[in-house]
Amino acid sequence: GENVEQHPSTLSVQEGDSAVIKCTYSDSASNYFPWYKQELGKRPQLIIDIRSNVGEKKDQRIAVTLNKTAKHFSLHITETQPEDSAVYFCAASRSATNKLIFGTGTLLAVQP
Amino acid sequence: SAVISQKPSRDICQRGTSLTIQCQVDSQVTMMFWYRQQPGQSLTLIATANQGSEATYESGFVIDKFPISRPNLTFSTLTVSNMSPEDSSIYLCSAEWDSTEAFFGQGTRLTVV
DSSP states (O other), rough: OOOEEEOOOOEEEEEEEOOHHHHHHTTOOOOEEEEEEOOOOOOOOOEEEEEEOSSEEEEEEEEEHHHHHEEEEEEEOOOOOOOGGGEEEEEEBBTTTTEEEEEOEEEEEEEE | OOOOOOOSSEEOTTOOEEEEEEEEEEOOOOOEEEEEEOOOEEEEEEHHHEESSSOOOOOOOOOOTTTTEEETTEEEEHHHHHHOOOOOOEEEEESSTTTEEEEOOOOEEEEEE
């Protein structure tokens, strides 16, 4: 079945450094790739997404890249701040079903 | 964006009983989903709630254990039946509009004792 792998499981960076989280998906029909941020005790919140007709998308300090051939996509956070500390989930879906398959999550800790 | 209200936000239940979780969206949506998130884990899709027909369940989840209703385009329920401590988890509903982003309810934290 569909599978999304996510690495690393934990990531600790110094404030101001960059953070990169990587995901690989198995379903070649996947065409939508969102990233969610989940703070402790809160619901997942969409922070950025990308569709398969685009290779890169940027929103201020956050960017996502997609390599369809290799079936992997990455989240890049620049100039990290303590408030970026949270668990980040990647996900993949295909338009026909819309159901999201989530990665295993990355706990990001930004040290002040 | 839209507002998704989920209730109860938390509950403590006796084993063998059932709990029904409600999910209300403030506008009509095409797709609604139910996820489970066990402590410290990722989100696992339980089923897609189809309006006017039976839900579509993922591998490992069955209708007898997790019956789902979706009577209209703004509302869905998930029942966790004959609960055991292994069902202790956070249950989240999600709604999606026109193949755009999915929004989540605030979740229901269930503890089975």
